[in-house]
Amino acid sequence: MNRMLMLPVLLPLATAILMLLFHGKVVLQRILGVLSTTLLGITAGFLLQGVLQEGTLALQIGGWEAPFGITFVADTLATIMVAITAMIGFTTALYSIGTINREREHYFYYPLMQLLLLGINGAFMTGDIFNLYVWFEVMLISSFVLLVLGSRPQQLEGAIKYVTLNLLSSAIFLAAVGILYGMTGTLNMADLAVRIPLIEHRELLTVVAVLFLVTFGVKSAIFPLFFWLPASYHTPPIAVSAIFAGLLTKVGVYAIIRFFTTIFTSTDAALVHQLLLWSGGFTMVVGVLGAVAQYDVRKLLSFHIVSQIGYMIFAIAIQSPLAIAAGLFYMLHNIVAKTNLFYMSGLMKRLGGSYNLRDIGGIYRTYPLFGLLFLVPALGLAGIPPLSGFWAKLLVIRAGLEAGEWLLVGIALGVSMLTLFSMIKIWNEGFWKEHPVSSHDFSTSVYHHQSMLNKSMIIAPIVLLGLVTTVFGFWFEPFFTMADHTAQELLDPANYIESVRGGAR
Amino acid sequence: MTFLMAVLVGVLYAAGIYLMLRRSMVKVIFGLIFLGHAANLMIFTVGRLTKGAPAFVPEGATGIAEPFADPLPQALILTAIVIGFGVQAFTIVLFKRTYLTLGTEDLDDMTSTDQLPGGKS
16 A cells, blocks of 8 residues: 555656657657546545545655655645646646647647646655655746747746746755754654754744745745746646646645644744734735736636635634634635636637637627536635535635634635626626627637537536536535544644654564 | 855855846846855755765774764755756756847846736836
8 A cells, every 4th residue: 555655656757758758649648648647546546545544654765764765655635635636637638638739749748747747746745855845846847848838928938937936936945954954954744843843943943934934935826925926827828827727836835734734833933824824814815906907817817826825825824623624625626616717718718719808708698508617616716605615715714713813804705705706707708798899700719610529628627627616515524524634634743753753664 | 164154155145146136137047056056055064064074884883973974965965956957957048048039138128928918018
C-alpha cells in the first residue's frame, strides 16, 4: 500500500516521457493524456480509501529513515487534493482535444500538461520542505512554458510579470528554508513540528514564518501580492487558463494550510495568523471590486479567483476545526466551479466570437441548454442553495461568527452579493441580451464548424464538472464529514508525526 | 568569516532588489540572478561555516567528532543552483523573445494586459 504513494508522481512522469518518445503523433498523445489522468483518478481513489481506513501513510524514499531522507506522506488532505487534481487533469485533457490548435499540440503541449500535474502532485505528497521547493519549481517551469506556448505578444507580456514575481517568491522560499534549517537542523515537516516549539529565538521564528507567508502568499495570490494573476491568467489558451485557475493558486493555499497548521501552530506564529485574517478580508474585497469593473470574461473570472482565495484564507486564519473544514470544502468547491466557468468562457467565445461581453449576446435564445450549463457553476460560485457554494459560504460564515469576527463576516457577505452581481452580469450580457450584431448567425460560429468529436470534448468536461458541483450541493453530508475529519487531523498533528517518524523500519 | 559572508549576502540582496526595481528587462534578469546567489550563500552561512573539517568518518571509527562541516546545506545549494540555472536560462530566452516581439525593453510599456478592453490608457 505504501508504495502506491509514488504513483501520483510516477504516472504523469512516465506519461510525459512516453509522449516525448511519440513526438509528432498527436492523436496518440491525446489518448495517452486521457488514459493517464484516468489512471491517476483511480490511484487517488484507492489511496483515499487506504488513508481513510488505515490513517496517514508514509513512504521513506530509498529506505532512508525520516528525518534524514525524503518522505512522501499521504494524509487525508494530500490525498483529497491529488484526487481533485486528477479530476481537473482529466477534464482538461478532454477540453484540450477540442480547443488546442495543431501548432501548440506539436510543440509539446500534452507532455507539458503532464509535467505540470507531476509538479502539483509532488507538492501535495511530499513531507519535506526542501522537496516542496523542488516540486514548486517543477510546477512553475511547466506553467511558464504553457503560458508562453504560441508566443503571442499578450502572452509574452503576461508571462514577464508571472515569471518575475514567481521567481522572486521562489528566492524568498529558498532563503526561508535555509534559515529554518539553520535553526532546527531538519527539513522534514513532521520533525519540524516537533522541534519548532523548542526553539529559543522566537523573534527569528516569526521572521521565518512571515517569509513563508510571503512566499505562499505570492503563489496563492492573496492581497497585496496578487497583481501578477489578473495580468497573466487571461493570456494563454482557455484550457491552460482553466487548469491554472483551478489548481495553481490552490497549491499555494495547500502550502499555507500545511505550514500554518502542522508546522507553525497558532502559538508559534501568532502574528502570521493575524496577518492572514486581515489579508483574507482585503483579498475578498479587492478581488471582487476588480472583477465587477471587467468586461472581458476571462479577466473577470481571473479577479474572481483572487476574491475566492480570500474566503479560504479567512477560514484558515480562524483555525477552529469548523473553520479549517470550511476552508477545505470551500477549496474543493471552488476548484471545480472555477475551472468549469473558464471552460464555459471558452465555449462562449467559440459561439459569440469574442471574450468581450459587450461584443457577444443571445446565446440563450439559440442554445438554452448552454445557459443551464453556465448557470450551474455561476450560481454555485455565487452561493445560491442548494449548489456547493452555498454550503461552503455558510460554513465559512458560521465559523467566522463563532470566532467573533463580525466585521470580516460582514465583508464576506457583502462580497458574496458582488459575486452574484458579476455572475449575473455575464449572464445578462452573454446569454440574455440580443447579439449586438443583429445579423449575427450562430451557424457561422467557430463552434458550429467543429467536428462532432471536438464539440463533445468541449461539452463533456462542462457537464461533468457541473454534475460534481451539483453533487457537492445535494449530497453535502459525506463531503463535510471528510473535510471535518481532515481538519481534526490537521489541528492535532500527533498522528501525522507518528506516521512519519515511526513509519520507517 | 561569518561576518564577511553576512555582509556579502546583504550586498547581494540589496543589489538584486535595486536592479529588480529598474525598468529595464536586462537589469531585472541580473536582479533575479543576484537574489538567487544571495539565497544560496545565506543557506551556506546559516548552516554554520566550518573550515577544514569534511564530514568523513575516519577509518576504523564508527562516527565523527564535532565540529564537522554539515554536508546538507551544500547539497541544498547544489540543487538550488541547478534549478536556478535552468529557470534563469528560460527567463533570458523569454525576455529576449519579448524584446523582439514587442520592440521595447522598458517594463513601463508593458501594461496592455492590465488595461480594461476598450478603455483609455
